[in-house]
Amino acid sequence: MLVLVGLLALVVGLVGGFFLARFTMKSYLAKNPPISEEMMKSMMTSMGQKPSQKKLNQMMSQMKAQSAKR
Incomplete structure (x- = not known):
């Protein structure tokens, strides 16, 4: 028992x-969140892209939407 x-x-x-x-x-x-806007900006710069604020906002909102689905 x-x-x-x-x-x-x-x-x-x-x-x-x-x-x-x-x-x-x-x-x-x-x-x-694991990736901040500054990290995203430096990542895009290192890949040779010129990050605009509009593009950063789009990517951050996509990441938030993706994490909300889980």
Whole structure:
């Protein structure tokens, strides 16, 4: 009986921990996107493109829309 309670507690802890970690990471990435506008600008410059503000805004909105789908 004691082993069964221990296993049940372990499974509940693992499942709860997984969903808590998942929720925490989603909220962190929503508040702090992995790529900022400055990073995008330097990346485009290094690829030989001249980044305009309009193009940067389009790319950032596409990235936000893509992350919202997940």
